[in-house]
Amino acid sequence: MASAYSDLLAFVRDTHALSSISGRLEWDQETMMPKGAAPQRGIEMAALEGVLHGRRTDPRVAEWMEAASADDLSEEAIAQLRHIRRSYERASKVPAKLAAEIARVTSEAQGIWAEARQQDDFAGFAPTLKTVIALKREEGEALAAGGDVYDAMLQDYEPGTTGAEIEAMFGALRPELASLRAAVLEAEAPARVRGGFDEGAQMKLTRKLAKTFGYDMHHGRVDKAVHPFSSGSGLDVRITTRTNPSDPFNCFYSTIHEVGHAAYEQNISRDYLLTPLGRGVSMGVHESQSRIYENQIGRSRAFTGWLFREMRDAFGDFGVAYEEAFYACVNRVSDGFIRTEADELQYNLHVLLRFDLERALMSGDLQVDDLEAAWNDRFLADFGFAVDKPSNGVLQDVHWSVGLFGYFPTYSLGNVFAGCLHEAMRAALPDLDRQLSQGDTSGATEWLRVNVQQYGGLYEPRDIIARARGAEPSEAPLLAYLKAKFTGIYGL
16 A cells, blocks of 8 residues: 555655764764763663664564555665664564673773773773673674574675675685785885874865865764764765875875765765665675775876866975875885774775674674684784784774674675776766866766766665676675786886
């Protein structure tokens, strides 16, 4: 019945509105909230999660879905029901008490992680992480219903994907990237930027960059946080960045990355506002937008020419004399500990490390007490130098503290998707480089809006990429792009 579908969607809209409020509290926690409020915020988040869980498992949802399914529905309505059913079935498997406890513990854990990171104190964070992992494993076991726990967790971020599929994708990427990396590191490295970069001037230019990439400040804002992130959907989509007085690229490219996420959410059809279709369809697709904004567009030869001129105007002489040298500088492959600061070539190696470790944590093959040593051993094996402190190693990312197990592999999946989209976008926009050289990203961002972003959750993740590319997703375009780019920069 049409009325059943209408009633269901009205109920779901209210649930999504409450979920948006929860997201706003999370944004506040990372940006504005006083440290002393953390215990109270944990209780508030648990209370909200209890309400949300009750709505997601409300028996009326099942009744409405059954009645609505009997009707002749539009493509959009069928897609809405697909998402609602997935959410209902998932939520129904997780006890309400467990869902509320996870919300409370992860809310408090975030602050404990931030303090431990600042103090380089993994031992101080370990008891909290043990609690988070125990709760998330319990949730995963409930969701898996006898199947693979990690696969069940992946469904929160990349529906329809398994750990084995991701492992196969990484297996295709790793040898090619390792070989190219080895050749690059033997070649002469481009120059670095020199000097100090005023943090106020960085924030001024970073806001200009956000607008240059189409971020709508009327429906957003840019703040500072320990870990850059994007938050919200629809009419309220906020981003954060961070500054480093000796490394302006940290700020600029974190901002462009988060704008990719934010633009995706801002550009979804307003018809889908506060419905399951009104959000990005998966984290892999989300990361495809942030990575293509940051790398294929933002680090392109054409766009970096424009950025070079902007930086020269903002900071004067910073040790790089001309545009081509600046392009090489921006794309410099160099040793580093931090995933978010890693160059395109090495980024996926950082992700693979985390994927393997968190999979082992969830299976019980790796214990928290052994995690720091396991991280350090693996990092040394993969990158050839030792981690110097926990904030550069096991404590650098917020994800595990807030229970985001299964999230990390979507970064590399996003890179693969971005490679596919970039190939198609280049074919469709022969004049793209001329536009980018003038600081005009509108051709690229509009192509992404039309071919990916506007649809929100209408199509399944791999389907939306296949539709935009005109072929199934594959690692080949990403590898071809990286080989062409870095052999050119390093003269290989």
